[in-house]
Amino acid sequence: QSALTQPPSVSGSPGQSVTISCTGTSSDVGSYNRVSWYQQPPGTAPKLMIYEVSNRPSGVPDRFSGSKSGNTASLTISGLQAEDEADYYCSSYTSSSRGYVFGTGTKVTVL
């Protein structure tokens, strides 16, 4: 199974918004709302930021939002802050293996 496709990097100044795309197929993102997003600062374990396409776990700032259209999911960070600098990964259930697949990862840089 192939990884979901994400841009390698995005950047923005503090206070700006950035959006990360996550493109899959009709076997994963396009057919299921089991899409989640994870934040991984350097040297740490991933942390769940968004589940079920657009829901935030308690404790995650509302600056983080998710959406989906067709085979592409997106994570938007509004009001970018220095602490948001990290790698971000999407994930989806995939019917091709009855399992899961992660995205290729996107490095967010705060200028």
Added chain:
Amino acid sequence: EVQLVQSGAEVKKPGESLKISCKGSGYSFTSYWIGWVRQMPGKGLEWMGIIYPGDSDTRYSPSFQGQVTISADKSISTAYLQWSSLKASDTAMYYCARLSTDRNDAFDIWGQGTMVTVSS
């Protein structure tokens, strides 16, 4: 507190066997799937497989089928990932994570990771 605690870092030689562990606490261990995720140095996350400790139902990514074995001992709330013959290319950080069906299949709790180094 809900948490997953993994075993410590390992340094092994090619051809050796290895079993690393992931102990759950603070929740009903038998009611949630546990997944394993590989992260090679400087690379992204790769889903390896999952196990349901309640009945040991296991699924593997096609990329890892036959390369590793996932198991669980529900009596001690622990999941395992094992290799019978390590290769240098198995050098990576390995994470376990709880799969939450309440949150539509998100990995909501992660272990701290186990670094495996395979070198002659």
